[in-house]
Amino acid sequence: MKGEIISVGTELLLGQIVNTNACYLSEKLANLGIDVYYTTTVGDNPSRLREVIALGWQRSDLVILTGGLGPTMDDLTRETLADFLGLELILDTSVLANLRCIFADRGREMTKNNIKQAYFPAGAQVLPNPNGTAAGMMLQREGRIVVLLPGPPFEMVPMFEKEVIPRLRSLLGKDQQVIKSRILKLYGIGESYLETVLQSLLENQGNPTLATLAKENEMHLRLTAKADLPQAAQELLAEMEGEIRRLVGKYIFAADDETMEEAVGKALLEKGKTISVAESCTGGLIGHRLTEVAGSSDYFRYGIVSYSNEAKQSLLGVEPQLISQYGAVSSQVAEAMAVGVRELGSTSLGLAVTGIAGPGGGSTDKPVGLVYVALATGGRTYVERNNLRGPRRVVKSRASQVALNFVRRYLQGYLEEIKEENG
Amino acid sequence: MKGEIISVGTELLLGQIVNTNACYLSEKLANLGIDVYYTTTVGDNPSRLREVIALGWQRSDLVILTGGLGPTMDDLTRETLADFLGLELILDTSVLANLRCIFADRGREMTKNNIKQAYFPAGAQVLPNPNGTAAGMMLQREGRIVVLLPGPPFEMVPMFEKEVIPRLRSLLGKDQQVIKSRILKLYGIGESYLETVLQSLLENQGNPTLATLAKENEMHLRLTAKADLPQAAQELLAEMEGEIRRLVGKYIFAADDETMEEAVGKALLEKGKTISVAESCTGGLIGHRLTEVAGSSDYFRYGIVSYSNEAKQSLLGVEPQLISQYGAVSSQVAEAMAVGVRELGSTSLGLAVTGIAGPGGGSTDKPVGLVYVALATGGRTYVERNNLRGPRRVVKSRASQVALNFVRRYLQGYLEEIKEENG
Secondary structure, X not given: OEEEEEEEOHHHHOOOXXXXXXXXXXXXXXXXXXXXXXXXXXOOOHHHHHHHHHHHHHHOOEEEEEOOOOOOOXXXXXXXXXXXXXXXXXXXXXXXXXXXXHHHHHOOOOOHHHHHXXXXXXXXXXXXXXXXXXXXXXXXXXXXXXXXXXXXXXXXXXXXXXXXXXXXXXXXXXXXXXEEEEEEEEOOOOHHHHHHHOHHHHHOOOOOEEEEEEOOOOEEEEEEEEEOOHHHXXXXXXXXXXXXXXXXXXXXXXXXXXXXXXXXXXXXXHHOOOEEEEEOOOOOHHHHHHOOOOOHHHOEEEEEEEOOHHHHHHOOOOOHHHHHHHOOOOHHHHHHHHHHHHHHHOOOEEEEEEEOOOOOOOOOOOOOOEEEEEEEOOOOEEEEEEEOOOOHHHHHHHHHHHHHHHHHHHHOOOHHHHHXXXX | OEEEEEEEOHHHHOOOOXXXXXXXXXXXXXXXXXXXXXEEEEOOOHHHHHHHHHHHHHHOOEEEEEOOOOOOOOOOHHHHHHHHHOOOEEEOHHHHHHHHHHHHHHOOOOOHHHHHHHEEEOOOEEEOOOOOOOOEEEEEEOOEEEEEEOOOHHHHHHHHHHHHHHHHHHHHHXXXXXXXXXXXXXXXXXXXXXXXHOHHHHHOOOOOEEEEEEOOOOEEEEEEEEEOOHHHHHHHHXXXXXXXXXXXXXXXXXXXXXXXXHHHHHHHHHHOOOEEEEEOOOOOHHHHHHOOOOOHHHOEEEEEEEOOHHHHXXXXXXXXXXXXXXXXXXXXXXXXXXXXXXXXXXXXXXXXXXXXXXXXXXXXXXXXXXXXXEEEOOOOEEEEEEEOOOOHHHHHHHHHHHHHHHHHHHHOOOHHHHHHHHO
16 A cells, blocks of 8 residues: 655745654555555645645545644535535534533633534544544545544644544555564663664575664664564564563663553552652753653652752751762762651652763863762662753753663662673 | 745655654744744655655745655655656765765665765765765756755754755845744633734734744734834834733743743742742652752742642641641642742742542532642732643642742732732
8 A cells, every 4th residue: 555645834945844744654555555656745725735636636546634633713624525526514413512512621711613524525524533623534546545634733643643644544454564563772881882882683684674863862773574474574573572681681771652651650550669759950851751651659659859058958968068068969969868758758769870971060170061960779879970961951861861871770780780881 | 936845755655753854944034034834754655755746846036855865765855856857867076075975984784775866966066964964065057945854853953054044045135034932932822812902912923923822821913014124123123012011011921932930930030939849649749840940949948749638737747637627638638838938938929729639539519620829929829720631640730830930020020019900
């Protein structure tokens, strides 16, 4: 099956937002075994949009449009598609009722503009949108499939996952060759070192293929296998994953969609540990990440953002003398913060971060990006010094990743091992 | 002048990398006054690439291609373009000499493949690439301009800035119009209500144009003006912005690149106020956002993530009875948390959030998404109840936005006014 993605929105053509939808959809379609040969971006202009739809209709079996389903006058995707296909727009009363509920919930009046979001081309299946007012739609006609999705990624992605993928799977039926991917996520290892360790796997790859991808805060290894049956593809992936884990297993913190914070949460639950966090330069980001995980209240107790020295002293019991002698950014203060927050929260673990996020506040001795991470465990307290690169946002983000990975390494027994290697 | 961007690369169609080049070039072309009506992505396939080039040649005055200038077999952009235009590829000896130097510098042998990077269609101007081996090119023919640029952004961007922009400027000559944009960011107002209020501006727009854009956490209004001179474009923008501010000024929290947290930080500094934050369902996100701003230590003191009831009681001094009588998610507890954290931090303001992020923990009375925000000011303590929609991540994100906007509204004197309208 040949697929094509059309992104609709003048804001994309003005370069005001990056088109992440096309990337996301391309990847998902590839995983379904659908070949994407073209993606096009076009503005909120009916004649040019119609022209692009006509071209897609002519050369592809599946056309996915994103954007232009909003309530405003320049949202014209539904109207243009209906016009191109010669279909009437018909009111869906259950969608309308749902729209009224949404507005009632928000305590806002529904305007006349919103009503157009309840109209769909005759014969379209409505795709519900739990995250916004723009329902999507899917239509089969002339042997082709067309799907309309809202533009905002937080509405588009859940709708595609929940409503579109299952429908496409059942339409594709048995003919399809299965493509399965596996992402292994690593932290604490550089791209070129990783490539050296995996050289033989990278050079002799066939099926599965293996690729490295450096992300801002982690390294990804992407394994992709093709087979006639899902089971066979999974087996190919599992075999290669086993080899990779033998070589660099201790750096792998998660796989596929799992995040660092989910991996840490899982490890805490497995070991029956609870945690409190004292943050200086990360400003709350570690607590935020830990609580992105549903059920995190089972292991996360206290977060203290001690942005001032007084907070470090009065709440965490850090000795003023320690701060004056070694400075707020020091291994000694990091240790004292970790011990203090562990006691305050009466948790098994106390995690602390203190560092210099920049752009100001650095010195020759203590440059921007210097970050100490400490973990109090009741017995030993572990501390590590890190030099992180990047602007303020990136230093904060990397510091939170270092700290969460520190907890994972401790729980998985890799903490001392990796330290020795690095030192 | 009509421009068109063609991104070449199978990795883009597989969703392995996000196409930031198209976004970058779109914005730059818009600023030059060149209208971009289409951007297309196509793989490293000569027949489909040729088809896309042909389409661009037919409908645009300027076609910019990125990617496919590398040394490997699947890099075919130069060959395909030359073939389409019926032009011979001619060796540029100075580019070849430069390639030899690059390889000598790196201590590597130059492969035969690399030699093709020294061939250019007859009549092309070579665009040097100080950051890689793939030189770009620019060609004028049949009243059209075609530009070929390398795919990696760190090679493409400097080449575009240094080699392409000056050439385009001189080709555009005096005819060129300046395009200036202004983004106004609003919170607390729905898209359709905003459109109703701005109806006359939206319907009678000409120059500047005006468009609404719904983001996950905010509404954007985009004003775009064209004029012969930058000053005139700015004046057109300022006039329309004035009208918009008269109509919906209290919802506007920032403009252009400014974020909510920057706006709040600026307002705190202006009023000489300091702030401490007690977070329950947001888990540290508000502290994280406040500390994304350089210099935030001037006004942000304490952050307490009181994920457990004990933390609310022991650190923030919330009466246990209040929690047992009204529940941890209640206006009473929100108020007590705000008062408690203000005292703990000895700051002018205490901000507190308590709510149900989901997916679990909701009930009929207190559904997922119920979030109370409270602001203790020393005098009055303000509280607001919000019903936020979306999955856990989105509820947290929206709760942080509601809370920061609450502070902004208080500091700008809009707090009571907006409450009355909504209530």
